[in-house]
Amino acid sequence: MRILLVEDDAEIGDRLREGLGALGFVIELVRDGETALDFGRQEGFDAIILDLGLPQLPGIEVLRRWRADGCGTPVLILTARSSWTEKVEGLNAGADDYVGKPFHVDEIAARLRALMRRAAGYQAAVLRHGTIVLDPASGLVTVAGAPVELTAREFRLLTFLLHRVGRIVTHAELLDHLYGLEEEPSSNTIEVFIGRLRRKIGRDSIRTLRGLGYRFDAC
Structure with a gap:
């Protein structure tokens, strides 16, 4: 499935792209908020992994603009920020799930599959x-x-x-x-x-x- 990955940390971005790619996902990686805003407005992504601490435009603002534009693609927030208030802010802005750093690639993959299943109307894991x-x-x-x-x-x-x-x-x-x-x-x-x-x-x-x-x- 085709995933938009928005992550400015080169090491984390490359790790996720390689790890998720090995699990069968097609990953398009962008590293700043302005580019992410344009990519996310395009059709064709099954889900989006979004970091909040982005250059040029904060991830939370990118998410708000996507949702205001009518973008309904499932969004998984990935961030080092751990306070419950920031999690609530992200979910209220339109995120569908939230994972903190550090993380395991297998967990990210499982959460993405769950988001896509729900978006397609499937309740079971298969x-x-x-x-x-x-x-x-x-x-x-x-x-x-x-x-x-x-x-x-x-x-x-x-x-x-x-x-x-x-x-x-x-x-x-x-x-x-x-x-x-x-x-x-x-x-x-x-x-x-x-x-x-x-x-x-x-x-x-x-x-x-x-x-x-x-x-x-x-x-």
Whole structure:
């Protein structure tokens, strides 16, 4: 899933980008409040990790402006500030969760998955659609009870589609969620991955809508 990471500390930012990337997230890292404000106004992020102590524009002000603009992307605040008043201020400004520094990357990943599940309307820890069951934490996928082996990008694609059942997703959206800004996939990459995924989970699961994109139909 595609995450906007806003962190001015180079060591922490790089650690999170590498750690979350290894767990299957696509991370876009920005290091100041003004840049974060512009990035967050763009569509296409599944969640945002936001540090409060940012240069140029404080994180709390970035968050307030996002919410005032109608940005509903789940936001996880990550900060060294630990007083309960600052936590209340962040949550009242529109944050969805709060983690203090120091932290464990696995905890951040778990909290992000929980935020995205809730945003997509899932209550359980696993994603289910018909006979398809996907566990974001373990990486296990089954179809009609039988395990299915997926590559990292196939798993990422299936997760993205399960969070958007019944919605049309465009070719550009899929590219954004499978690749970072620094990667340059070939023009037919999405078609290849869709074809592979269909062979593994069922050819009728994903519909192609000519000129529009793809849709994972509701059961």
